[in-house]
Amino acid sequence: MDKLVKIGFLGCGNVGGGVWKLLNGFADDIAHRTGLRFEIKKVLVRSLNKQREIDFPDGVLTDCVDDVLNDPEISIVLEFLGGEKPAHQWIQMALERGKTVVTANKVAFALHWPELHKAAQDSGAGLYYEAAVCGAIPIIHTLEQSLQANRISYIYGIVNGTTNYILTRMSREGAEYSDVLADAQKLGLAEPDPSSDVEGFDAAYKLSILASLAFHGRVPFENVYVEGITKVQAEDIRCGQELGYTLKLLAIAKRDGLSVETRVHPTFIKNEHPLASVSDAFNAVFLRGHACGEMMFMGRGAGDLPTASAIVSDLLRAAAAEKHSYPTFENVVNPSVPLQKNTDWQTAFYVRMLAVDKPGVLASVAQTFSLYGVSIAVMQQKGDQTDGRVTLVFITHQASEQAMTHALKSINSDLVSVESVLRVEN
Amino acid sequence: MDKLVKIGFLGCGNVGGGVWKLLNGFADDIAHRTGLRFEIKKVLVRSLNKQREIDFPDGVLTDCVDDVLNDPEISIVLEFLGGEKPAHQWIQMALERGKTVVTANKVAFALHWPELHKAAQDSGAGLYYEAAVCGAIPIIHTLEQSLQANRISYIYGIVNGTTNYILTRMSREGAEYSDVLADAQKLGLAEPDPSSDVEGFDAAYKLSILASLAFHGRVPFENVYVEGITKVQAEDIRCGQELGYTLKLLAIAKRDGLSVETRVHPTFIKNEHPLASVSDAFNAVFLRGHACGEMMFMGRGAGDLPTASAIVSDLLRAAAAEKHSYPTFENVVNPSVPLQKNTDWQTAFYVRMLAVDKPGVLASVAQTFSLYGVSIAVMQQKGDQTDGRVTLVFITHQASEQAMTHALKSINSDLVSVESVLRVEN
Numbered sequence: 001m002d003k004l005v006k007i008g009f010l011g012c013g014n015v016g017g018g019v020w021k022l023l024n025g026f027a028d029d030i031a032h033r034t035g036l037r038f039e040i041k042k043v044l045v046r047s048l049n050k051q052r053e054i055d056f057p058d059g060v061l062t063d064c065v066d067d068v069l070n071d072p073e074i075s076i077v078l079e080f081l082g083g084e085k086p087a088h089q090w091i092q093m094a095l096e097r098g099k100t101v102v103t104a105n106k107v108a109f110a111l112h113w114p115e116l117h118k119a120a121q122d123s124g125a126g127l128y129y130e131a132a133v134c135g136a137i138p139i140i141h142t143l144e145q146s147l148q149a150n151r152i153s154y155i156y157g158i159v160n161g162t163t164n165y166i167l168t169r170m171s172r173e174g175a176e177y178s179d180v181l182a183d184a185q186k187l188g189l190a191e192p193d194p195s196s197d198v199e200g201f202d203a204a205y206k207l208s209i210l211a212s213l214a215f216h217g218r219v220p221f222e223n224v225y226v227e228g229i230t231k232v233q234a235e236d237i238r239c240g241q242e243l244g245y246t247l248k249l250l251a252i253a254k255r256d257g258l259s260v261e262t263r264v265h266p267t268f269i270k271n272e273h274p275l276a277s278v279s280d281a282f283n284a285v286f287l288r289g290h291a292c293g294e295m296m297f298m299g300r301g302a303g304d305l306p307t308a309s310a311i312v313s314d315l316l317r318a319a320a321a322e323k324h325s326y327p328t329f330e331n332v333v334n335p336s337v338p339l340q341k342n343t344d345w346q347t348a349f350y351v352r353m354l355a356v357d358k359p360g361v362l363a364s365v366a367q368t369f370s371l372y373g374v375s376i377a378v379m380q381q382k383g384d385q386t387d388g389r390v391t392l393v394f395i396t397h398q399a400s401e402q403a404m405t406h407a408l409k410s411i412n413s414d415l416v417s418v419e420s421v422l423r424v425e426n
Numbered sequence: 427m428d429k430l431v432k433i434g435f436l437g438c439g440n441v442g443g444g445v446w447k448l449l450n451g452f453a454d455d456i457a458h459r460t461g462l463r464f465e466i467k468k469v470l471v472r473s474l475n476k477q478r479e480i481d482f483p484d485g486v487l488t489d490c491v492d493d494v495l496n497d498p499e500i501s502i503v504l505e506f507l508g509g510e511k512p513a514h515q516w517i518q519m520a521l522e523r524g525k526t527v528v529t530a531n532k533v534a535f536a537l538h539w540p541e542l543h544k545a546a547q548d549s550g551a552g553l554y555y556e557a558a559v560c561g562a563i564p565i566i567h568t569l570e571q572s573l574q575a576n577r578i579s580y581i582y583g584i585v586n587g588t589t590n591y592i593l594t595r596m597s598r599e600g601a602e603y604s605d606v607l608a609d610a611q612k613l614g615l616a617e618p619d620p621s622s623d624v625e626g627f628d629a630a631y632k633l634s635i636l637a638s639l640a641f642h643g644r645v646p647f648e649n650v651y652v653e654g655i656t657k658v659q660a661e662d663i664r665c666g667q668e669l670g671y672t673l674k675l676l677a678i679a680k681r682d683g684l685s686v687e688t689r690v691h692p693t694f695i696k697n698e699h700p701l702a703s704v705s706d707a708f709n710a711v712f713l714r715g716h717a718c719g720e721m722m723f724m725g726r727g728a729g730d731l732p733t734a735s736a737i738v739s740d741l742l743r744a745a746a747a748e749k750h751s752y753p754t755f756e757n758v759v760n761p762s763v764p765l766q767k768n769t770d771w772q773t774a775f776y777v778r779m780l781a782v783d784k785p786g787v788l789a790s791v792a793q794t795f796s797l798y799g800v801s802i803a804v805m806q807q808k809g810d811q812t813d814g815r816v817t818l819v820f821i822t823h824q825a826s827e828q829a830m831t832h833a834l835k836s837i838n839s840d841l842v843s844v845e846s847v848l849r850v851e852n
Contacts, residue, residue: 022575022717033574033642033754130572136718138564138572146556146564148459149448149738216459274724277703282720291448291735292562294708295725298700299718309717312575322748328459 002037005319008068009043010090011080012054015104015131016043018308019078019315020054026312036319042068069093076126076318078311079103088112095119095127100324102314104131104307110205110221113212117326126324128314133206134159134283136306137299138313143213144327150289152214156269156425157251159206161281161301162190162197163229167237167247167266168279176234189281199228200264203251211253211262214287217329217339219253219262225343227265236352236420239393240268243378245350246276250425254345261342268350268424348377348424349396349404354389355416362392365416372407374399389417395424428463431745434494435469436516437506438480441530441557442469444734445504445741446480452738462745468494495519502552502744504737505529514538521545521553526750528740530557530733536631536647539638543752552750554740559632560585560709562732563725564739569639570753576715578640582695582851583677585632587707587727588616588623589655593663593673593692594705602660615707625654626690629677637679637688640713643755643765645679645688651769653691662778662846665819666694669804671776672702676851680771687768694776694821694850774803774850775822775830780815781842788818791842798833800825815843821850 009016023030023038031037043060044067068074069090077094079101081087088108091101096119103109109116109132120127130140134157143152158164162184169180181198184190196202204224211219229249237247245268253262269276274296278284283301288294300306318324355361362381369376375397382391396404408418435442449456449464457463469486470493494500495516503520505527507513514534517527522545529535535542535558546553556566560583569578584590588610595606607624610616622628630650637645655675663673671694679688695702700722704710709727714720726732744750781787788807795802801823808817822830834844 018717026575029642030574136715136721138568141567141572142564145743146567146739147735148456148742149452149735216455272703274700274703277698277700289562289735291444291731291738293726293729293732295562295723297721297723299721303719305717306719309573309575309715312717313572316574317571320751325746 002031002035003319004037004039005075006039006041006073007076007078007315008041008071008074009078009080010065010068010087011082012043012045013080014304015307015311016078016080017054018304019080019311022305022308022312030316034316034320036316038315038319041074042071044068065090069097069099074099076100076102076315078315079105081105083107084111088116091116092119095123095125098123098125100126100128100318102128102311102318104129104311106132106202106205106209110208113209114218120324121326124324126318126321127326128318129209130314131307131310133209134285134297135299135301135303136309137283137285137297137301138310139210139285139297140213142297143210147289147292150291152255152287152289154254154288155210155214155252156275156286157203157207157210158248158275158278158282158284159210159251159301160197160203160249161283162194163203163249164278164283165189165281166198167229167232167249170232170234171237171241171246174234174238177230177232198230200226200249203249203264207251207253207262207264210251210285211260212329213327214253215255215260215339216327217260219260219339223260223262223341225263225265229266232266233420236350236422239352240350243380243393243395244271245269245424246271247422248275250275252425258338258340259342260339261345263345266422268422270426344400344402346398346400348398348426349374349394350420350422350424351394351396351408351418352420353392353394353416353418354386355392357385357388357390361415365392365411368411369396369407371410372403374404374407428457428461429745430463430465431501432465432467432499433502433504433741434467434497434500435504435506436491436494436513437508438469438471439506440730441733441737442504442506443480444730445737448731448734448738456742460742460746462742464741464745467500468497470494491516495523495525500525502526502528502741504741505531507531509533510537517542518545521549521551524549524551526552526554526744528554528737528744530555530737532558532628532631532635536634539635540644546750547752550750552744552747553752554744555635556740557733557736559635560711560723561725561727561729562735563709563711563723563727564736565636565711565723566639568723569636573715573718576717578681578713578715580680580714581636581640581678582701582712583629583633583636584674584701584704584708584710585677585727586623586629586675587709588620589629589675590704590709591615591707592624593655593658593675596658596660597663597667597672600660600664603656603658624656626652626675629675629690633677633679633688633690636677636711637686638755639753640679641681641686641765642753643686645686645765649688649767651689651691655692658692659846662776662848665778666776669806669819669821670697671695671850672697673848674701676701678851681765684764684766685768686765687771689771692848694848696852770826770828772824772826774824774852775800775820776846776848776850777820777822777834777844778846779818779820779842779844780812781818783811783814783816787841791818791837794837795822795833798829798836800830800833
């Protein structure tokens with residue numbers, strides 16, 4: 001009486017293994033609750049001879065992608081390869097053949113969403129990607145379904161677990177970036193090549209997806225301003241803490257009318273902000289809609305089982321759907337009024353300087369800020385002198401990004417060296 | 427080309443007004459995204475003559491429920507009356523007539539779920555209740571859909587905004603319960619008769635719904651242990667703060683095999699716990715699934731627009747559904763192994779005592795605890811003496827509820843008076 005659904009895996013690493021475990025461990029529960037049973041018919045792997053934890057039945061493993069994509073019995077393809085190539089072409093091919101795709105691949109998605117979306121709509125196949133952003137947190141589904149009656153004005157996301165882990169440890173231990181990174185790599189919490197995480201690209205891929213859904217208009221990855229955490233210094237974290245701030249790599253998207261700003265950068269937030277207590281490898285999305293008000297969703301953004309939790313929920317939705325639905329984007333229908341990219345956003349700034357310790361220097365800095373319309377909210381002069389210079393820490397009120405850039409360039413560099421500039425969201 | 431869906435309202439207070447505003451203000455967006463247009467054909471009100479903020483078109487308002495329930499054109503009924511009667515019968519009647527119901531009515535739901543569920547299944551009508559628990563937070567949908575591949579072991583909820591507001595202010599201001607309650611009533615944040623909120627019943631209704639969905643077995647309201655915040659004293663909040671704890675009215679559900687405990691009571695949690703920073707009238711649900719790990723969902727639990735946000739999302743789902751789905755409960759299928767009610771849970775305790783200030787008293791208290799297997803984690807003796815008595819504050823390790831009850835009864839009341847007992851979740 002249960003409906004049998006045959007599925008194929010593209011790849012079977014950690015996440016694929018997690019999905020295998022959930023589907024097998026939960027088969028009876030799932031059948032009882034949904035009337036669905038799944039047969040994992042084909043699993044594409046790179047090498048058939050590799051030792052594996054999972055004991056796949058004979059004939060399931062294959063090293064030929066056509067065994068998955070050309071099998072007419074396979075109606076749903078789960079993609080676990082990650083990265084742009086070859087995953088994106090294979091997802092596209094599966095969709096063109098009418099196979100529904102469930103994927104955790106934020107890169108393929110952020111870079112090729114329009115083509116994938118079109119292929120799915122043309123063939124009527126489903127395209128599910130809950131796991132692509134924030135692992136177990138159902139933020140995609142929430143944006144697509146539960147917040148439909150909202151105009152969302154902003155999203156603040158902690159969407160990369162590796163950088164959140166590093167910043168959390170830097171904050172707790174007063175340690176420097178490079179030391180914590182090395183330790184995180186030893187612990188397997190950062191990749192051997194960590195650049196996609198620590199340079200902010202991973203977060204930017206995810207932000208592009210979240211902003212597109214939240215604002216009902218495509219926000220391409222290229223529109224996201226990206227600044228990673230590699231230059232964050234322990235001293236700035238410490239100075240921020242003294243003023244009541246916590247440093248997070250925030251993915252920020254704001255909409256005002258048709259103007260959209262999207263940016264990923266280290267950001268100070270008040271200790272009392274709910275995002276400040278999101279520590280270690282946890283992810284969270286904080287947003288505001290005109291009807292729902294402020295909301296936050298927190299959970300594990302990576303890992304085999306948390307990601308598998310999202311993938312299996314997508315799989316169950318996909319298999320149960322009579323027909324699949326697709327997000328719509330206002331700018332698809334009204335190409336004459338697309339969302340506009342705003343690069344001169346308003347934000348507060350934290351600035352740390354070393355200044356020659358003599359009369360008039362502070363006044364000159366303050367005057368330069370004032371000239372560019374940057375007004376100062378907090379100023380601290382540190383007692384200790386280094387080489388005849390003292391540390392000055394400023395927090396500004398909201399100012400335009402460009403005004404601040406100009407102001408900093410105009411500061412007399414004989415008297416003052418700007419050591420760090422970080423943004424602050426209040 | 428858009429599909430026109432005719433709907434009826436039962437009641438039109440704050441929340442109904444919010445839904446009206448969202449549906450009207452968003453009509454084009456909704457049509458564009460979903461292909462659906464809604465006509466609010468009938469609105470049941472108590473009095474046709476009352477002055478209203480909303481200018482209803484002629485013929486929409488009615489004071490006769492049959493105009494909604496007997497209109498064959500109305501396919502979806504939105505219920506905003508709240509409370510058990512007459513709402514529950516009218517929901518039931520609508521379902522029996524094949525009309526899908528969207529409701530925010532936790533009372534009718536917690537008390538009559540089995541009948542409502544059956545009526546919906548029998549007629550094929552949909553039954554949607556996202557707004558019944560935690561307002562704008564999509565926790566119902568998340569439990570039903572996004573966490574399907576999880577065995578959920580516990581839920582901690584801050585599910586009542588009024589009590590969270592009162593406890594937040596008591597914590598911030600060191601104020602007493604009755605003073606803050608009076609102020610909250612003046613501000614419209616507590617009802618003139620606040621008993622359902624402050625005695626914990628509102629939270630218990632919601633917990634019964636959440637636990638039933640999370641554990642896939644019906645957890646009746648009657649199974650929930652309920653203790654409100656009316657006896658909470660400012661001094662206990664202060665003593666807890668000194669030890670690093672925040673007091674919240676938590677709705678707690680835990681499952682271990684087939685054994686389920688559900689309880690609502692004031693609870694100390696560590697300041698670092700994400701729930702500790704959920705303040706004022708915000709709601710939040712913190713849970714753990716075996717695959718997803720720990721998650722938290724925070725947002726506005728009440729108010730016209732936050733609740734309307736959830737109702738409209740349900741309405742859009744209901745109107746788009748080719749067929750409706752219903753949660754399944756293991757104990758419906760396996761009546762021989764239903765979930766079992768556990769009333770002797772394990773928890774840590776906070777105990778404040780006044781003790782005669784003479785040698786041997788502390789030893790006698792410690793010995794009594796020990797006799798009942800209650801082991802002490804933290805003990806503080808306060809310096810200041812009152813009437814020859816000193817304040818003792820204990821935090822215990824995990825102990826059984828019944829052991830603690832017996833231990834407290836056995837303490838020599840000539841030497842020691844137990845002033846407060848509160849539970850602690852670590």
